Amino acid sequence: MKSPNIKTYTIQEICKLLGIPVGTIKRWEKDLDGLLTIPRTKQGARYYTNLELAKLIKIKNLRENNTSLEKIKDILLEQEQNKREQVNKSTKPNTSVKPAAESELQPTEKTVPIPVLSDDNENELSQTVEFETAVITRPIATDTEQGQGLPNLEEFFNVMEAYKQNLLSDIKSEIRNGIRKEVIEEVKKEISKGSMHTVKTLSNSIYKLAENTKSDIQELSQTILETAENTTENIVTLSHIITATSENTSESIEALSGQLYATTENTNDNLLTLSHLINETTESTTDSIEALTSQLNANAENTTEDFVTLSHFITSTAEITSESLENLTNKIAVSTENTNDTIASLTENFAKATKNTNDTFRSISNSIANSSLSTQHELSSLVEAINKDRELYLETLHEERMHYKQEIRTRESVFQDMVASFRTSAAAKEIKETKKWWKFWK
Numbered sequence: 494m495k496s497p498n499i500k501t502y503t504i505q506e507i508c509k510l511l512g513i514p515v516g517t518i519k520r521w522e523k524d525l526d527g528l529l530t531i532p533r534t535k536q537g538a539r540y541y542t543n544l545e546l547a548k549l550i551k552i553k554n555l556r557e558n559n560t561s562l563e564k565i566k567d568i569l570l571e572q573e574q575n576k577r578e579q580v581n582k583s584t585k586p587n588t589s590v591k592p593a594a595e596s597e598l599q600p601t602e603k604t605v606p607i608p609v610l611s612d613d614n615e616n617e618l619s620q621t622v623e624f625e626t627a628v629i630t631r632p633i634a635t636d637t638e639q640g641q642g643l644p645n646l647e648e649f650f651n652v653m654e655a656y657k658q659n660l661l662s663d664i665k666s667e668i669r670n671g672i673r674k675e676v677i678e679e680v681k682k683e684i685s686k687g688s689m690h691t692v693k694t695l696s697n698s699i700y701k702l703a704e705n706t707k708s709d710i711q712e713l714s715q716t717i718l719e720t721a722e723n724t725t726e727n728i729v730t731l732s733h734i735i736t737a738t739s740e741n742t743s744e745s746i747e748a749l750s751g752q753l754y755a756t757t758e759n760t761n762d763n764l765l766t767l768s769h770l771i772n773e774t775t776e777s778t779t780d781s782i783e784a785l786t787s788q789l790n791a792n793a794e795n796t797t798e799d800f801v802t803l804s805h806f807i808t809s810t811a812e813i814t815s816e817s818l819e820n821l822t823n824k825i826a827v828s829t830e831n832t833n834d835t836i837a838s839l840t841e842n843f844a845k846a847t848k849n850t851n852d853t854f855r856s857i858s859n860s861i862a863n864s865s866l867s868t869q870h871e872l873s874s875l876v877e878a879i880n881k882d883r884e885l886y887l888e889t890l891h892e893e894r895m896h897y898k899q900e901i902r903t904r905e906s907v908f909q910d911m912v913a914s915f916r917t918s919a920a921a922k923e924i925k926e927t928k929k930w931w932k933f934w935k
Contacts, residue, residue: 501540
């Protein structure tokens with residue numbers, strides 16, 4: 494269809510050429526009713542010629558310039574009126590030319606050759622139609638060049654367009670009827686192959702998914718058992734550590750109590766020895782004083798010098814005894830202070846040890862609680878993930894099953910339609926053959 498007067502386009506080709514969707518063209522046709530008339534085939538399909546294409550290009554340019562539909566209607570009306578006026582002026586009625594033109598056109602239409610077309614080549618179909626239109630339009634062009642113009646060229650081209658479309662529809666229907674049997678057989682084969690392939694793929698996918706889920710469940714159970722064993726081992730080790738620390742603390746407490754008991758016994762022994770020494774010194778001093786007093790009483794009668802010397806000796810001995818007593822008291826005070834310091838340091842160490850043990854117990858209990866919580870959280874998250882995966886798997890299986898059911902139903906319906914059409918065509922052919930057979934007897 495390379496002739497500029499008869500070239501037709503489908504709506505998809507027009508959309509590609511203009512770069513607009515199908516809905517806008519249909520809306521323009523609805524809004525510009527009467528001004529944008531789109532011709533249709535017998536089947537009701539739209540087809541576009543160069544005239545409609547030019548109108549659509551003009552409408553698109555006007556819409557891109559933001560012109561309203563009312564203005565576009567006015568512009569198209571003005572163009573139609575101008576064309577009609579020009580046609581009326583150029584084409585005056587001529588009774589002598591019209592029958593001559595008709596007489597020239599009639600034999601050309603009768604002598605148009607219709608070449609035989611193959612069933613698989615649509616290019617030859619278009620070439621034959623172009624050949625026919627070229628043969629028909631040749632005498633018209635020669636007549637117009639000679640000055641014998643026809644009254645209505647547009648009507649003539651419309652008639653030729655309708656003839657071409659009828660011819661195309663007839664040839665296409667014959668091609669469809671010829672290859673319908675082959676298409677039905679191929680569709681049967683494809684449906685059988687596709688059904689077998691879909692069943693195999695579904696079974697393989699279900700088997701693989703079942704194996705994957707089994708392996709995942711086994712891995713999860715193994716991980717859960719390993720975590721449980723690790724937690725039990727940690728608890729056992731912690732219990733051993735706690736018992737060992739408690740035994741160490743009890744042993745340290747016993748050692749400290751033994752040291753305290755030994756130090757108290759030593760201090761008691763020291764005090765007893767000191768008290769014995771004091772008693773002995775006091776007894777010795779009393780004995781010496783008694784002896785001196787006896788001597789004084791015996792020697793009272795002696796001279797005063799002996800008495801003075803004795804008094805000096807007593808005072809000196811008393812001073813010595815007082816100094817020794819002071820030294821002993823100082824030693825006792827120092828030893829008691831040392832014992833108090835040791836007792837205080839021991840109590841502080843014991844308190845620190847108890848605090849440390851309490852802190853260790855608390856940290857161990859917290860770690861046990863945290864580990865148990867983390868294990869519970871991990872288990873819950875694993876269970877949720879497994880449930881989600883299972884739900885998704887079931888949803889995908891359901892969707893695939895519904896999709897394949899829908900495809901099978903559509904294929905079955907198409908196949909049934911094709912079988913019904915084949916049966917009707919076969920019945921029609923049988924009727925025709927029977928009629929031809931009976932003609933012989935007539």
